[in-house]
Amino acid sequence: MTTKSLENRLREKIVTDPPRPGFETRVQAMARERFAPERKLFIHRYAIPVMAIIAIFVIIAPKEKPSTPTLAKTPEAIKPSTDTILETTEETGVQREIRGLKNDAHRAISLFKKALPSIPVRKKNNKENL
16 A cells, blocks of 8 residues: 555545434433343352352462471480490400491491381391400
């Protein structure tokens, strides 16, 4: 579309049909009528707002109440068993290392027995000399 054709279109005189003879009387009759609002149904007036409020509460409400925090009990101090710790001065370095490893193993087993009582621990049948 060129500017010349656009100018020609804007300058044209618009021809409109005259309104029909009953149009004016219909408009005046509608203006004189009392305004009667449409009757809303019960669902539109009451049920939908109530359902919206319930939906908001369901979405916002917490799903489950938080439980009270459990307080951790302080573990009892582990007392080293005196029967496994022996003091000897005539042992060599290797023997002391072996004895120390055995003592560590006994302490670890006693810790596991106290901390995890449901786990079965095998006991040795033979008695070893320390």
